[in-house]
Amino acid sequence: MGTSRIKKSKEKIHKLVVQLVFLLCVLVIWEVVAKAHVFGSRSELVFPTLEAIGKAFIDNFTNGYAGVSFWMYIVNSMELLLLGLAIGILLSFVLTGLAMLSKTFYYIYNLIVSVFDLLPGVALLPVVIIIFGINPAVIVFLVVHAVVWPMSRNILDGFQAVPRIYVEAGKNIGMRGIRLVTGIYIPATTSYIVSGIKVSWARAWRGLISAEMIFGIASCPGIGLYINQMRTNLKNAEMYATLIVIILIGVIVQYGVLEPIEKNTIKRWGMTK
C-alpha cells in the first residue's frame, strides 16, 4: 500500500514537471519568435510579445471596451451559456425519458437526434435570427442546440446499456413506467450522463463563442463579440488575452465543476476506475 502510494505521487510529480517544462518551452519559443519579427510588419499582430499580451490581459479587465467593462462581457456570455445548458440538459432528460416510455416516440426521437446532431448550430443561424430577431434568445437557442443532441444521444445509449438485473430488481420491488425511468434507468446511466455533460459543455462553449463572433448583440455583449471588436481595432494582444480568458474559464469548469461531479457520482459508486 505504502509503496504504491509513493509510486503514485512520483507519477504525479513526473506529470507536473513534464507539463510545466513543456509550457515554459512554448512560451520561450513564442517570445523568441515575437522578438525576432519573423512576420515582418505583421509580426505584432500574429505574435505579440508576452509582455504585450500580459499588459493587454490586465487592460482588458481594467479598461474594457468603449465604456463597457470586460467583466460585463464575461457575465453576459456565462449567463446565456448556463441558461442554454440548463434548458438543454433538462430537455434531454424529458425527451429521452419519453422515449423510454413509448417505443413509437423512441424511433422518432432517435431519428431526430441522429439528424440534428450533424447540423452545426451556426448553420441554423440565418433561420434562427429571422425567428427570434437579433436578440440574446438566438444565442440561448444555439447553446440548447449544441447541448440537447449529444446529451440525448449519450442518455439513449446509456439506457440501452443498463444491465437487465437492475431493471428486474426495480420491477421486482413494484417500480413501473416513469418511476422505473427516474429510479433505475437514470442513476444506472450516470456515467453516460457525465460524459454527455462533458461533451455538451465543450460544444456549448464553442457554439456560444462562434455565435457571438458572427453577430454581436450590442445590448448584450459577450466574449465572442469582444474578440471581434479587438480584431477590428487591430488590438491583437488584447484578442490573445481574451483567448487566454476563454481557456481559463474552460479549465475552471473542468476542475471546478465537472471533476467534482465525477468524483461524487461514478467514482464514489465504483462505476469507473
Place this chain on the structure above:
Amino acid sequence: MMKQDIVLDIKNLHKSFEDANDQMEHILTDFNLQVKKNEFLCILGPSGCGKTTLLRCIAGFEKYSGEIQVNGEAKTAPGIDRIMVFQDFNQLFPWKTVEKNIQYPLKQQGMKDKAELDRITAEYLEKVNLAGIQKKYPHQLSGGMKQRVAIAKALALKPQIILMDEPFAALDAMTRNKLLAEVQTISKTEDCTFIFITHNIQEAIVLGSRIMVLAPGGRIKLDEENTIEHPVTPASEGYGKLWKRLHDALDE
C-alpha cells in the same frame, strides 16, 4: 394438506422460447407444483432443465401459459410478494449505500418513518452478520457480503416467497458454507417460504426441507421431504443415502 397452507400453486405451466432457427423450444411442459407455507424447497437440476425459467416465471419476469397463484391470487407480473435473489453479485444498486439499498424498496412501499427504516435496516443486517456496514457502497463489499445484503434486502420486505437463483454459485467454498449455515438459521426464524435453485447436492441437503430434482423439459424426477435433522453435516444419519438418491436422479 389444508388448502390455506399452500402459498404457491402452479397449474399446467407451459413455457417455450423461440430458438435461433425460429423453432419452438419447450422449456417447461405441463408443470405442476404446490409449495406449502414456510417450506424451504430446493430444486436441483442439470443446466438447461428449466429451473431458472421456472423461477423467473414465478417472479413474473417471463410470460407463460398456465397459472401461477400465490395465496390463491393469480400472478403474471413482478411484485414484492415474491422477491428474487439473483446469482449475479451486481444486483445491488451501485449508486446507493447498503442502507439505501435496503430502504429504497421499503420507501417505494410507502414507509416514511426514518427511525423505523433505520431500525429495520440494522435488524436485517444483524441477521446476515453484517452489522455496521450501512454507509458502505456495494463496490466496497466482497461478493459474499453483497449476497448477504441482497438477502437482508429481500427479508426486510417480508415477502411471501423468496426466490433464490443459485445465489452462492460464484462464491468460494468456505464463504458458501458459512452463508448456507446463515440462511439455514434465518429460514427457521423468518415467516417466509423459500425456493432455492442449485446445482449443488450438498447445498440442497443442508438447506431444503423439501428437495426436488428436475429433468430437462421440467419433468419432476424426484420430490421428497428432507427428514435429516438440522444442522446437517455429511456425518448426519441418512446423508449418504439421500446424497446418492439425488446424485442418481441427476445422473440418469
